[in-house]
Amino acid sequence: MTQPDLGPLRDGQTVAIVGGGPAGIACALTVQREATRRGLHIDVLVFERKRLGIDHNQCAGVLSPPILAILRREFDITLPAELLRNEIHGYVLHGARDSVLLQGDEHGDATRTVRRNEFDACLAHCATERGIQVIQAQVTDLEFREDGVLIFTWIGTFRADVVVGAFGTGRVMEDTFSHSTAYTPPPTLGTLVTRFHPEGHARPIIPGLLDGHIHVFLPPLPRVEFGTLIPKGNHVTVIVAGRKLRTDDMRAFLALPPVREVMEITPDEDQFYKGRFPVGLAGHYYGDRYVTVGDAAGLVRPFKGKGVTSAVITGGHAALTLFEDGISARAFGAFARRCAEITGDLWYGRLVRTAAWMAGHWFSLEPAIRRAQTDAALQEVLFDCVSGRETYRNIVRRPGNVGLAVKLGLATLPECLRRKG
Numbered sequence: 421m422t423q424p425d426l427g428p429l430r431d432g433q434t435v436a437i438v439g440g441g442p443a444g445i446a447c448a449l450t451v452q453r454e455a456t457r458r459g460l461h462i463d464v465l466v467f468e469r470k471r472l473g474i475d476h477n478q479c480a481g482v483l484s485p486p487i488l489a490i491l492r493r494e495f496d497i498t499l500p501a502e503l504l505r506n507e508i509h510g511y512v513l514h515g516a517r518d519s520v521l522l523q524g525d526e527h528g529d530a531t532r533t534v535r536r537n538e539f540d541a542c543l544a545h546c547a548t549e550r551g552i553q554v555i556q557a558q559v560t561d562l563e564f565r566e567d568g569v570l571i572f573t574w575i576g577t578f579r580a581d582v583v584v585g586a587f588g589t590g591r592v593m594e595d596t597f598s599h600s601t602a603y604t605p606p607p608t609l610g611t612l613v614t615r616f617h618p619e620g621h622a623r624p625i626i627p628g629l630l631d632g633h634i635h636v637f638l639p640p641l642p643r644v645e646f647g648t649l650i651p652k653g654n655h656v657t658v659i660v661a662g663r664k665l666r667t668d669d670m671r672a673f674l675a676l677p678p679v680r681e682v683m684e685i686t687p688d689e690d691q692f693y694k695g696r697f698p699v700g701l702a703g704h705y706y707g708d709r710y711v712t713v714g715d716a717a718g719l720v721r722p723f724k725g726k727g728v729t730s731a732v733i734t735g736g737h738a739a740l741t742l743f744e745d746g747i748s749a750r751a752f753g754a755f756a757r758r759c760a761e762i763t764g765d766l767w768y769g770r771l772v773r774t775a776a777w778m779a780g781h782w783f784s785l786e787p788a789i790r791r792a793q794t795d796a797a798l799q800e801v802l803f804d805c806v807s808g809r810e811t812y813r814n815i816v817r818r819p820g821n822v823g824l825a826v827k828l829g830l831a832t833l834p835e836c837l838r839r840k841g
């Protein structure tokens with residue numbers, strides 16, 4: 421039976437949120453909104469170690485639908501026009517020789533880019549305006565007690581009734597949660613990011629940069645799963661993702677002929693950033709008096725951007741659970757059920773990721789790309805895969821797609837045998 425003090429949030433209780441990224445701020449805003457709606461006073465403390473708006477963030481800052489609509493609908497937040505950089509018109513998927521343009525209707529707003537540090541600062545500003553305390557401090561440890569949780573930070577110790585882990589892939593908190601709860605961090609894929617300013621370090625927006633398209637590559641490099649070139653107004657962000665990545669992998673990627681054909685980029689090693697993103701669920705991502713959200717929980721749709729959207733959605737789901745179900749491990753079972761659209765997609769995501777790896781490394785993408793140039797149905801499937809418009813589950817289950825995959829596999833076979841020969 422649930423202990424009475426682990427039931428739904430009561431008047432005068434405190435929620436501590438570790439991390440002021442999109443998951444943490446969405447959670448804080450939802451707690452605030454629901455408390456007001458129910459006539460409760462709940463203190464919301466958000467701890468963020470970064471200097472908001474100043475320190476950089478790895479994220480490429482591509483905001484595709486429905487995130488802007490969610491921010492408007494759930495939180496009454498419209499991003500200021502000056503925050504939104506260029507518009508993304510579509511994707512180009514490249515093979516070794518051919519490429520195909522992928523465009524589609526994403527149901528709603530256009531896909532826009534932002535500087536992630538400016539985006540995070542804007543959300544945090546909205547939170548403070550609504551009475552949420554955003555405290556600039558690193559959380560260094562947690563202590564779970566019968567009557568609450570102690571949060572240790574650089575600037576002092578705080579007490580809360582429940583703690584929300586919205587710390588992304590921060591290692592300090594992964595360790596802290598792992599030693600104070602049954603939580604284990606999600607599996608992750610490494611990333612290397614660099615930025616390239618085509619006209620030196622010019623600030624103004626460069627019209628038509630990469631024609632407003634994100635270029636996607638599945639290169640046959642042993643440690644690289646995929647690479648992308650993303651136009652960001654006045655520069656191009658280059659990302660490679662894979663296991664045990666080294667800076668050599670970025671150099672090898674930028675030296676590939678199809679990449680050089682799009683843009684000749686001379687890497688500046690001072691501008692390499694390492695990061696990672698989750699590709700699976702964390703273990704025990706909730707328990708008595710704690711729940712993790714966004715990247716910290718591995719609650720993302722693997723291999724397909726929209727991490728910010730998943731973070732905002734799961735932050736909101738966690739907040740609702742605190743009011744409707746409680747703060748015990750059992751109550752957070754309702755949180756897991758609210759996240760079923762994301763968790764239910766994980767296995768399908770793995771399947772598609774494996775297929776993409778095999779296409780890039782063992783077989784050849786060329787037959788698929790050549791066919792997609794004239795086949796609208798295949799173009800749509802590829803658009804869904806790279807844009808994240810559809811869940812993997814729907815892509816895999818859509819009538820006709822399995823047959824299409826088999827046909828493509830067979831079409832790929834001769835080229836594969838030729839390569840092996």
Ligand SMILES: Cc1cc2nc3c(=O)[nH]c(=O)nc-3n(C[C@H](O)[C@H](O)[C@H](O)COP(=O)(O)OP(=O)(O)OC[C@H]3O[C@@H](n4cnc5c(N)ncnc54)[C@H](O)[C@@H]3O)c2cc1C
Pocket residue numbers: 438439440441442443444467468469470478479480481482483557558559560586587588589590591592593611613659695696697713714715716720725726727728729731
């Ligand atoms: C290279 C790369 C590119 C990406 N590009 C995109 C993209 O274009 N579009 C997209 O939608 N998603 C993208 N993502 C994914 C996206 O960045 C994440 O899914 C999203 O930021 C997750 O939000 P979050 O709030 O869970 O975590 P985060 O955004 O990581 O926020 C966690 C916050 O917690 C803070 N924190 C951590 N530890 C502590 C501590 N001990 N004390 C206090 N604060 C702490 C951190 O400083 C951070 O601000 C990208 C990811 C990577 C790695």
